[in-house]
Amino acid sequence: MKELASKTVADLVTENIKTAHIFKKYGIDFCCGGGISIEKACAKYNVDYDLLVTDLENVDKDNSKATNYNSWELDFLTDHIINVHHTYVEENIPLLLQYAERVAQVHGHHYTELLEIKELVKEVAGELSAHMKKEELILFPFIKKMVQAKKEGSALPEAHFGTVDNPIKMMETEHEDAGEVLRKIASLSSNYTPPQGACNTYRAFYAKLDEFEQDLHQHVHLENNILFPKSLQLEKELRNQ
Template sequence: METADILNVTVIEPRLKHPTIFDKFDSMNPGQGFIIHNDHDPKPLYYQLLAERGQIFNWEYLANGPEVWQVRITKRQDGEDEITVGELVAKDFRKAQVFKKLGIDFCCGGKKTLSEVCDKKGIDIHKVEAELAAIDKQGQASGQNFQSWELDFLSDYVINTHHNYVRESIPFLTEISQKVARVHGDRHPELIKVAEVFAGIAHDLSMHLMKEENILFPYIKEMVLAKKTGQPLPESHFGQVANPINVMEMEHEGAGEDLSEIRQLTNDYELPADACTSYRILFQKLEEFENDLFQHVHLENNILFPKSLELEKSLKN
């Protein structure tokens, strides 16, 4: 791509950065693109662009810090709207097992398309598509049809099932991770880092749950009530619902990256020969915690949040 197609946002006044990028994106024809040059990760822009323009662009990191970030943003061609990994799982949760086996993030990173993910991870997309097709041939999935649930009911389900699980698990996992690090850290120093990373997860998720329960979810319930009673869109102090959703999705991604770091530190929770009972329980509970978070974030990122954006749009019309 030519130098003229590079937008150096470091020289733009902060309040004008995103409007300038949006104006440039909107002026492009399908198939055209440009590179943004920045001094920090522009991930918040990704979520804002996704929320306000939809899945009509490709996002490719060309330089990923620590001093310079460059991202190529390309407007997709007409008819190029490929379904995302998250959407595939939202339609049939059985497909999550295919992605999990291959190390493909379907929740925190679920807004990427299958071709984007496979290209980045060097996976043969045809083999993945064959495994997904095999699931389709098995017939309809049994179990909960979360897609059909009312959003207020789904919000309560997330709180009662997943938020409560996180709150109940954090004290135990914090204590046992620190204990195992003290006892085994001299022979397995990675355990000290595991305890440190989980402490960060525990703090961040605790604050995250409060924001969802006190700000975002109550507003979603107000929108559901307004739709049922024929009332206008309720007012909020945060503007459009995409704003808190963007924040929640960024925090989801952060938690997912932290758990991925723990998985790498533990070599996919592989137990050494000298692992004691507490050591074994720690790894078992950490993997259980990760699996629950996958389902938790999937319900929000791939079902609750997109449907909330659609609901808000319908109330504006």
């Protein structure tokens, strides 16, 4: 228990992705807000420390092996993020937009929060689409170039953006912006709880929004807590060689 107390939320999720589900259960932000200790997180989110620690200590009791993303090469990790998380967002945004439009049209006169949720879905869809293109066309290719330079023992590749810290800071800000939009949606929808007697489309819309948020949390975690810090460290190594 003492060992857990000294670690941050982000540290634990980096070591074992399954702990993300525990933090999600207690409403603790493990991606953008993951840089605080377990004790501080409990105080911030009004969570019983002993209950949280018990769940964290039992997270591997099912003996299943968690994916150790922290051990992956950075070029492989960028490909995983694109192939799994970017693809998920691209495939699910059209569906979310259709659901949002349909449910707001049919039920928005009675459940007026649906009108605001529809606009927020449009906002986050536009933000994420632009965000992912910047990663795929600018940041991720540069990270791959750095990985290649290290393997070959060559110099740090030149970049028009100066240090890699510049695009990383922009991506982190955009992660926070997207996270804030989803927090608003979660609040407006009572954490994706449809009203009693809601139609199947209404229920499917909220279920998809919940799934979308969970995927984004893991997506942002992989970047903010693993890919970005390691990329900054790699750039530093290449500069000093």
